[in-house]
Amino acid sequence: MSNTLIPQQFDYAVVGGGPVGAVMALGLAAQGHRVALIERDAEVAGVAEAPGAANALGIDPRTVALSVSSQTLLEDQGAWPERGIGVFEHMEVWEDRGTSVLRFGAADIASNKGSQTVLGHIAEVGLWRGQLWRMLAASDVELFTGVAVTGVTAGLQDSNLNSSGYRLTFAAPNQKKGQEHDLEQGRGALSINARTLIAADGANSIVRRELRVPMTLADTGQSALAFAARTSAPHEHTAFQRFLQDGPLALLPMADEHLVSIVWSARNARADELAALPLAELQSELERASERRLGAIEQVIAPVRFPLRQGVISNFCPAPNLVFIGDAARVLHPLAGQGVNLGFEDVRALLLCTEPAVCVNAVPAASRLQRFARLRRARSRLAVNAMSALSQAYAGQSPGMLWARNAATRALGGWPLLRRQLVLEAMGLGPVARSS
Ligand SMILES: Cc1cc2nc3c(=O)[nH]c(=O)nc-3n(C[C@H](O)[C@H](O)[C@H](O)COP(=O)(O)OP(=O)(O)OC[C@H]3O[C@@H](n4cnc5c(N)ncnc54)[C@H](O)[C@@H]3O)c2cc1C
Incomplete structure (x- = not known):
């Protein structure tokens, strides 16, 4: 039988190479784990110039606000945007x-x-993502690009570990399920196995769908x-x-x-x-x-x-060795510029669980993952509720609401201690942000 049917084995598979998945994969590789990163977009590694280079202002229409807290994580990983900031x-x-x-x-x-x-x-998103992917190409992370995950099987027995693992099946983006192609072209495998699966595949997560993990996304x-x-x-x-x-x-x-x-x-x-x-x-x-x-x-x-849309996943770790991060776990209205920053908080907290010193055979302890899941969900619910409350408060057009908003804004202006707390939270440096 050809070796095309023998799946490669990884400690961690990260699905989705957006900013959150890319930084997660870099962090895991720096910890010495064997990591695979699967990204549907074939072009991602090739974004050397700003996607905005083609438009009249020369900048990417898509940007994100990065908090001071995210800056610390990204600088530690050497992943801080070099240009377009x-x-x-x-x-x-x-x-x-x-x-x-x-x-x-x-x-x-x-x-x-x-x-x-x-x-x-x-930060200009496309330019920075190109930089992250050049870093990934120079790292030990095994990259699978231009292929979409179409199937996820849970509960593989890992012969070394006697614990559950995951098998991922791929297809080229324009192929349908059941028509998977040989993604490794010559190195050959239809699928890979991983002891721990990290889903960072965005708001419409295929991993979430395949493993039937509930998440209600409310249309705003x-x-x-x-x-x-x-x-x-x-x-x-x-x-x-x-x-x-x-x-x-x-x-x-x-x-x-x-x-x-x-x-x-x-x-x-x-x-x-x-x-x-x-x-x-x-x-x-x-x-x-x-x-x-x-x-x-x-x-x-x-x-x-x-x-x-807005929503939070029912459980950040709904099964053994299965973790959701970034927009795959929580989607926020962009009004406070918090989405990717909360994603980086997920990464920081998860990297504490995956440190080799606290893992057994590269697998994080279940108790640590459960704690991670509890804290990240509480923090995310708070953020989603705050965004909904803020949106609704500003949507109200009655004279009473208008008066209340003006009074609150004036009070905040004259209340330095409260203002300071709000600023610290927005920067990711306040007690709520730090609690998780
Ligand atoms: C207009 C707007 C403005 C925003 N501004 C801010 C801001 O100022 N600050 C902020 O913090 N956040 C902001 N956000 C939110 C922020 O953009 C997201 O939180 C962030 O992009 C999430 O990153 P991610 O890596 O989790 O997911 P994504 O960026 O969605 O990446 C997911 C990746 O998974 C890949 N993928 C999907 N399915 C598959 C599959 N089946 N197989 C393989 N790969 C797959 C995709 O190709 C993609 O690369 C904004 C959002 C919007 C819409």
């Missing part, structure tokens, strides 16, 4: 029908984080348009967020003082309307919606539209 030192939040503006900055937490001068960074009725704009006034490293009746609009500072990344969330009908506008009209709409906080909007690029 903006910094924000202040935030300004206001609403279309409000009278108060909330402004805060790194100075608000200066008393105990003496040298802290930034609140966070904005909103979509986000991600794009970028050139402004006449410099952003002065301030992130702006304005709550409009249809949803929040964020203008996030990039490296160039006159370039901002835009995340404009709106009810679906309004998002459709905005996405269909000619760019010159979108430019005018943005100028109006941002109240010229950054002067005139001089140019915009075409938006990319994302439907917005």
Whole structure:
């Protein structure tokens, strides 16, 4: 019988090479584990230049805000974005029908984080992902790209361990289940085995579906348009967020003082309307919606539209040696820029469970994984509930709600201790973020 039928054996298989799966795989390999990473996208390793290089502003329409806490993890892994990164030192939040503006900055937490001068960074996703994949290519991680996982079998007996393991089956993305191809082309295997399976395959996780792990994703009725704009006034490293009746609009500072990344969330009908506008009209709409906080909007690029859903998986470790992380485990409204940051919190917490000193034959202790699962779910529920509450609070248009919001914003402005706590949490440095 040909060796094409003998699956390779790994300590860990990570499904999904988005930012969370990529950093997880790098961390596991650095701990000395035998790791496979499977990514459906064939092009991912080839993103050497900004995907935005092709558009008029030369930046990726898709960005993420990275917290100070994520920065520490990424720097430890050598995975901090080298290019395409903006910094924000202040935030300004206001609403279309409000009278108060909330402004805060790194100075608000200066008393105990003496040298802290930034609140966070904005990274171009495609450019950074290309960098992570070049790191992966130079690492000991076994990479399977351009192939989609189509089947997951649980409960393999591992002859060394007498414990359960997982078998993953692959297909090229355009093939259907049952038509799996020989992904290793010459090295030959239809599938791989892993003692521990980590699903980082995003909001529509195939692993979740195949293993029937429940996760309810509630439709928020909103979509986000991600794009970028050139402004006449410099952003002065301030992130702006304005709550409009249809949803929040964020203008996030990039490296160039006159370039901002835009995340404009709106009810679906309004998002459709905005996405269909000619760019010159979108430019005018943005100028109006941002109240010229950054002067005139001089140019915009075409938006990319994302439907917005929210939800948390029923269990982060629903079976022995099976772990869900990143968007495969929890999906958040982008209004507080927390999604990928919570994903990196998952990575940090999971890497503590996979340290060789606390594993047996490279397998983490069940008790540690259960604790991980409990804490990560509690933290995620808190974040999803907070995003829902914030969205709903700003959606209410009654005079009472409006008064309450303005009063709260004014109170927060004059309450340095509370403001400081909120800033620390947003940076991933507060007690809630640290508790998990
Ligand atoms: C408009 C917008 C703005 C946002 N802004 C922010 C922000 O400012 N800050 C923040 O923290 N978060 C933000 N987020 C959220 C953030 O983008 C996500 O939390 C993050 O991308 C999740 O990373 P991930 O690696 O878990 O999943 P993903 O990035 O979704 O990666 C999953 C990977 O799995 C692969 N995959 C899927 N299925 C298979 C399969 N069957 N086989 C093999 N591979 C597979 C996919 O190709 C993909 O590469 C934003 C989201 C949106 C929509």
